[in-house]
Amino acid sequence: MNVLLIGSGGREHALAWKLAESPRITSLFVAPGNAGTAQFAHNVPLNPLRFPDVAKFIKNNAIDFVVIGPEDPLAAGLADFVHSLGLPVFGPSKQAAQLESDKWFAKELMRRQAIPTAEARSFTNPNAAVEYIQMHGGSCVIKASGLAKGKGVTVCYRTQHALDAIDNIMRKKAFGDAGARIVIEERLTGPEVSILALVDKTAIYVLETSQDHKPVEDGDTGPMTGGMGAYSPTPVVSSDVLSQIEREVLVPTVDGLRRDGIDYSGVLYAGLMLTASGPRVLEFNCRFGDPETQPLMMRLQSDLLETLLAVAEGRLAKINLKWDPRPALCVVATSPGYPGPYKTGLPISGIDHADALPDTKVFHAGTKLKDGQVLTDGGRVLAVTALGQTIADAQRRACQAMALIHFDGMHYRKDIGHQALRPGQ
Numbered sequence: 001m002n003v004l005l006i007g008s009g010g011r012e013h014a015l016a017w018k019l020a021e022s023p024r025i026t027s028l029f030v031a032p033g034n035a036g037t038a039q040f041a042h043n044v045p046l047n048p049l050r051f052p053d054v055a056k057f058i059k060n061n062a063i064d065f066v067v068i069g070p071e072d073p074l075a076a077g078l079a080d081f082v083h084s085l086g087l088p089v090f091g092p093s094k095q096a097a098q099l100e101s102d103k104w105f106a107k108e109l110m111r112r113q114a115i116p117t118a119e120a121r122s123f124t125n126p127n128a129a130v131e132y133i134q135m136h137g138g139s140c141v142i143k144a145s146g147l148a149k150g151k152g153v154t155v156c157y158r159t160q161h162a163l164d165a166i167d168n169i170m171r172k173k174a175f176g177d178a179g180a181r182i183v184i185e186e187r188l189t190g191p192e193v194s195i196l197a198l199v200d201k202t203a204i205y206v207l208e209t210s211q212d213h214k215p216v217e218d219g220d221t222g223p224m225t226g227g228m229g230a231y232s233p234t235p236v237v238s239s240d241v242l243s244q245i246e247r248e249v250l251v252p253t254v255d256g257l258r259r260d261g262i263d264y265s266g267v268l269y270a271g272l273m274l275t276a277s278g279p280r281v282l283e284f285n286c287r288f289g290d291p292e293t294q295p296l297m298m299r300l301q302s303d304l305l306e307t308l309l310a311v312a313e314g315r316l317a318k319i320n321l322k323w324d325p326r327p328a329l330c331v332v333a334t335s336p337g338y339p340g341p342y343k344t345g346l347p348i349s350g351i352d353h354a355d356a357l358p359d360t361k362v363f364h365a366g367t368k369l370k371d372g373q374v375l376t377d378g379g380r381v382l383a384v385t386a387l388g389q390t391i392a393d394a395q396r397r398a399c400q401a402m403a404l405i406h407f408d409g410m411h412y413r414k415d416i417g418h419q420a421l422r423p424g425q
């Protein structure tokens with residue numbers, strides 16, 4: 001099969017790496033890919049938002065199957081477009097992708113379906129939002145309703161903090177049109193988990209559990225990022241709680257969409273907080289998580305191409321996945337300044353040495369190749385991922401590998417997995 005994978009992040013390197021292992025693959029194209037995918041796949045400079053170009057590429061290269069990694073092309077309707085060409089496509093329709101691209105759409109669905117989530121109000125007028133904060137105080141979470149690369153959320157503790165967030169999103173338009181509507185939510189507390197499930201008309205298949213780390217600094221401090229590291233599985237979710245999440249969140253979400261005439265097909269990602277009164281949904285994503293996918297792909301032993309194709313063709317009920325029982329842990333190296341403005345084009349050294357360590361993979365994210373040299377080319381640059389006998393062992397191995405890598409101003413968290421580690425482990 002000739003497969004076209006859309007995207008360029010660490011998630012896509014991990015998906016491409018696993019797709020390339022499939023005996024069914026003939027050619028793998030990644031659009032646009034990064035320096036990591038260039039090692040074993042064909043990177044193509046294709047803009048996935050220009051649908052006629054995508055159609056031409058599919059025709060000229062006899063593509064049989066399209067896998068869409070990131071949210072932007074899904075929100076723009078690329079899955080519907082590929083489907084209209086008569087090809088199987090992995091990724092939900094534009095309507096279904098509203099679960100991620102419109103946080104208020106997701107909130108209303110959760111309200112209709114009685115899915116446990118934070119109480120919330122939405123505002124399109126900044127003055128009304130300010131008035132609400134002045135009446136109710138600043139202990140809340142303020143979110144741009146549209147897509148903001150995981151950075152559109154501010155957890156607020158004081159009134160001034162909340163007013164600044166409203167000003168930043170709605171008046172200064174820090175996230176452009178994505179902030180034309182904001183959602184102000186009740187601030188919840190508890191550990192967070194990422195529960196990803198494959199979904200088609202025939203089944204919901206819950207993948208192994210994982211936990212992301214969104215704030216930029218150790219101890220979960222500093223501004224929000226797209227994700228600084230993840231590990232799988234997480235002991236934070238018991239099997240009872242996982243069943244509860246499937247029953248109370250995943251099933252009613254898919255049912256609620258179906259009631260509105262929308263069939264979900266692809267990965268459904270629920271970001272949840274495990275509060276004292278049970279799991280609560282913080283967000284839905286309509287794609288694989290980044291960086292959660294990196295440890296998940298390290299652990300997946302089944303054929304990814306066959307699995308994704310089964311979802312696209314509505315045969316998920318017949319699929320069963322095999323996983324490496326060992327935990328995997330991923331640490332993300334970021335550019336100096338990220339998640340604020342950052343420099344790119346810095347040379348990176350040591351990737352090959354780190355990659356050569358046993359049970360270790362350096363997934364590229366924001367990288368590019370220039371004259372044979374790997375350069376930084378994004379905020380999140382590399383996702384160093386290792387399997388271990390325990391989570392502590394996987395963390396040690398990922399950090400050892402990271403210590404072999406260098407670029408100027410490189411930053412990474414040293415405490416990924418801390419919620420699963422007891423002192424002395």
Ligand code: AMP
Binds near residue numbers: 214283
């Ligand atoms: P989201 O993109 O909506 O998942 O939000 C990004 C991050 O903000 C989450 O991973 C949480 O750390 C935090 N967050 C979001 N919503 C809430 C909430 N209602 N209460 C507390 N923290 C939240």
Ligand code: GLY
Binds near residue numbers: 150212
């Ligand atoms: N890891 C968070 C996300 O993929 O949105």
